[in-house]
Amino acid sequence: MALASRSARLALARLGRLGLGSCGAPRRGAYEWGVRSTRKPEPPPPDRVYEIPGLEPITYAGKMHFMPGLARPVFPPWDPDWTPPKFRRLPPLHEHPLYKDQACYVFHQRCRLLEGVKQALWLTKTKLIEGLPEKVLSLADDPRNHIENQDECVLNVIFHARLWHSTEDIPKRETYCPVIVDSLIQLCKSQILKHPSLARRICAQNNMLSTTWNRGFREGYPYPYPHTLYLLESANLRPHRFQPDQLRAKMILFAFGNALAQARLLYGNDTKVLEQPVVVQSVGTDGRVFQFLVLQLNTTDLASDEGVKNLVWIDSDQLLYEHFWCLPVVRRKAVVEPVGPTGFQPETFRKFLALYLHGAV
């Protein structure tokens, strides 16, 4: 044992207990050997180091163990060069080597802007225009761009995502949201026969974008231009999902981030008005409601309030279908609602396809 005398041990235990502020009873589960007596333990002998000027103390330091009669050595304070991470204390913030005086606000995937779209527009010096640009809408309405049996294919996609793709009776949003977006993109890709330039695209999932480093991918990447961002809200519980307004704000900021990184790559780090604007699209969905966004970055000069502004076209709250019945609704042995979607709107998929084909047609 570390301490030989029982009284010293008890004293230490009592000190420990007093330090914790407990009522003096031993810790739960702590058994103490020995007979308890009511006599107070004698105080420990004070450890004094005597300094007599002019005399060199003879200590037991060289003997490496205590020797009664020799003086107590004074060792230099030990400075451990390594602390375990559990006990490490962080230096105060202003002593950190990377400290800057100006605060930098970080926006990530789970940030919900309280003011929503208004805050996002102010942060990115952007002007909002309701509805998609005419070029994209003309692509949507052009019958040459439509896939044959488009409505039937989209209905099949909805059925597949909401009902067929898993053995459960009612699949959850976490599974059906990515399935529906993947299937819609696959349906759009079937147009590759008509527009071969669609083949020169690649999809990157879950990658990190960081505009402070001014790069999304490394140099030499053969697909450096971001085309469309697909943001999915696939949490099962409604409080975990973003509200439509917050989702639109997140889409604006991420599209802006991509466009800014692209602009820095093309035109350098200095803030200026761009001769050739950078356009990035974004689609946000929770599996049923779609938000479409086209952002045009005209300037990287964000410090001033005047001057050329960036533009964003938003088409919000486009329902693909109102509701999907996974099991038929039967009232008094008659099928009131069959299995399938209600309130299907083919217009939403046309806009989705138009955004996909934009730039390649």
Added chain:
Amino acid sequence: MAAARCWRLVLRGSGLSLHTAAEAAVKAPEVTGPDVAAAPVARYPPVVASLTADSKAARQRRVERWQATVHAAKSVDEKLRILTKMQFMKYVVYPQTFALNADRWYQSFTKTVFLSGLPPPPPARPDTEPAPALDVVALRDAACDCLLQEHFFLRRKKRVPLYLEHEAITSPFLDQLVASLTGLLSARNPALANAALDCKRPVHFYWLRGEEIISHGHRKGRVDALRYQINDKPHNQIRISKQLPEFVPLDYSVPVEIPVMNCKPDKLPLFKRQYENTIFIGTKTADPHCYGHTQFHLLPDKLKRERLLKQNCADQIEVVFRANAIASLFAWTGAQAMYQGFWSEADVTRPFVSQGVITDGKYFSFFCYQLNTLALTAQADQNNPRKNICWGTQIRGPLTVVASPVAEHRLRTRRPSGHGSRAQPLRGTWDLPRPGHEPVSPASAGGLSTTAPPGKPEGTPMD
């Protein structure tokens, strides 16, 4: 007996009564008129074995009644429900397994013959024009792009440690590869353009094969069928709406013998469990894309090449690939056949064909499977000469990434503008005023917020 009780439950549920056959036999002669004189009229109910007796004939009659309900089921869902609703202890077969010589065991479970190499090419039809030449360079470029994107170019939040490399890098690489190759090859194969692509969707299959004598329990000494279930999760699969053409005719006789294992499947090791019997191809029966094209499987870290070499199992590397292919493709084709209404007593009338690619990220192996028969139960297999066939190639590879400064420079200079740029940025919808128009000062370009946009300048290079 448990079996008798179960059959009785089935019978009660389906609403058939003991006297149905007798009544039908009695009523039939009244319907036919003058033709009756030719056939002898039975004036008493047919003499058949009892339904409830404790005898082999009674059991046979009960089994036949159950099979009749399956034949009489109106929809495929109902048929599958009747076939899978009774749960008994069954062997759980894992396609990706570390068991030694698992491919020979799986061949015996699924009555499959393994042939090395690829199946014979289809005979060239004179009426169709020859297919356009395959643009191998473009395909190789696309594969390189996918590989480099995942391994090198993509920036991730944290550096991926070695034990997570498999799921964080190899898995997305395979996703991208499948998607880009499907896109590029859809020009040659229009079926691929309309195909459905599934990522990590489950595939289940339940079948019966062989018999055993029950060793202990209240049914000791009786004969019981062996049941198997595969619950597979291919990494990617392509499903199409039209069936792939057969490689060889349905009754093609292969001279190779199927391995016969002389001991119980428990020796593999294979373990029994009782849970839901499911048959699933990746979607439910209502989906129009109900035929399979290709499956892609990614072998887990546990079965990687280096580990097997360290365990002195160098010959098992091929076995791992083959066992995975046979089990997964049999399950998929079997489930596709059952979705079309075939089962062990109603054998397939056309072969079901699918393909598979098994990889561990670096080494690839290609397989083709043709399902010729679903009749694997002891009763149906008595006079069944058909065998399922699996073709497989040797392991090809490795596919490696070299990311060095030399390679980076080579990549950067690999894209001369003469080849046409690989990617196009999106052009702005509202172009800013260009020199050539009347000069607009940037300050008053805030007019972008109020009035109509400036006219599009002519001669803008839209390339």
